[in-house]
Amino acid sequence: MGEVLVITSGKGGVGKTTTVANVGTGLAKEGHDVVLIDTDIGLRNLDVVLGLENRIVYDIVDVANGSCRLKQALIKDKRFDGLYLLPAAQTKEKTALTTDQMVELCESLKKDFDYVIIDCPAGIEQGFKNAIAGAERAVVLTTPEVAAVRDADRVIGLLEAAGITDPELIINRLRPQMVKHGDMMDIDDIIDILAVRLLGVVPEDELIVVSTNKGEPAVLDNKSRAGEAYRNIIKRIVGEEVPIMNMEINEGIMAFLKKIVGMR
Amino acid sequence: MLQLLQRLLGKTEPDCSKNVAKERLRLVLVQDRCSISPHILESLKEDLIDVISDYMEIDEDGLDVNFCNEDKSLALVANIPILKMKRTYNKANGA
């Protein structure tokens, strides 16, 4: 029996789809059987981030309606044998899917896969309710900004009310230089406020844009800092203990100067 | 000189923008969490009545507990009409 995990944030554009693509690809690379579900009906994105947009025939609503069988709608990844995508419907209403249908879908997928990872749409409406309906574990994503952390707090409350307790947190787009200058909340500030377990921290990384352009998740790029962060997150998801990576970029002269003026 | 160097190296000052962000978040979350689950306030009221009843008789219907928002701080304000003061302290459950 596999595990159903939802990645959610409340606020839009904080990196849910990017995270699902990277975590899913990384897990498949490690040899796990993984299926990714895009529940963002009307705003299908995950296919593009994975570079699978040309292969879609059926979507999640077709499966729910019984217009096709589940196996027919699953799209196989081009790089890894164990990775599949169940795409969102692009032209249907958000209400085309119910929570009961989602629960049923997750139940049948977790029989065949080690990890079922759900990409949740922004907001806390029907799309959110569908995305969390079949999940037993939740990862909340935020960026180090007031609005994103506030929305994350709201979502954590809603998850707990729905019986998904102890969600874990990923902080995305952290900029170490700004943290250092006191112009961005740091990891401890955010954990202190949200009081949840930290699953990982992903730095701001231009290579995310490059990799999204190419449809090749950054987790496969050994030069990408964000990719490294995702590899650590994957280890933690499967139960390994890995320390949070050092975010500082330009040690050396600055660190030396800091010692001299007694800031370390 | 030391100060200048520290500033250059990014020593965090109390009024740096991340502290402003933290403080704003702290305040907004107190309000969010309470407006989302009003039962927090309700159960606080019940507990308050419980504790105070050991010391005085109060008008439970006239009890008012609310948040008071002042510029940079948030206060819990309770208005509790007293009906009668007890002469001696005796804990209800006799402990």
Ligand SMILES: Nc1ncnc2c1ncn2[C@@H]1O[C@H](COP(=O)(O)OP(=O)(O)OP(=O)(O)O)[C@@H](O)[C@H]1O
């Ligand atoms: N660590 C990062 N560094 C740089 N850019 C990033 C990072 N994470 C995400 N992005 C960029 O942020 C944008 C939004 O990301 P993404 O689409 O994954 O967010 P989302 O939460 O799924 O959005 P939506 O709520 O609309 O579904 C994308 O352009 C992505 O490339």
Ligand SMILES: [Mg+2]
């Ligand atoms: Mg998305």
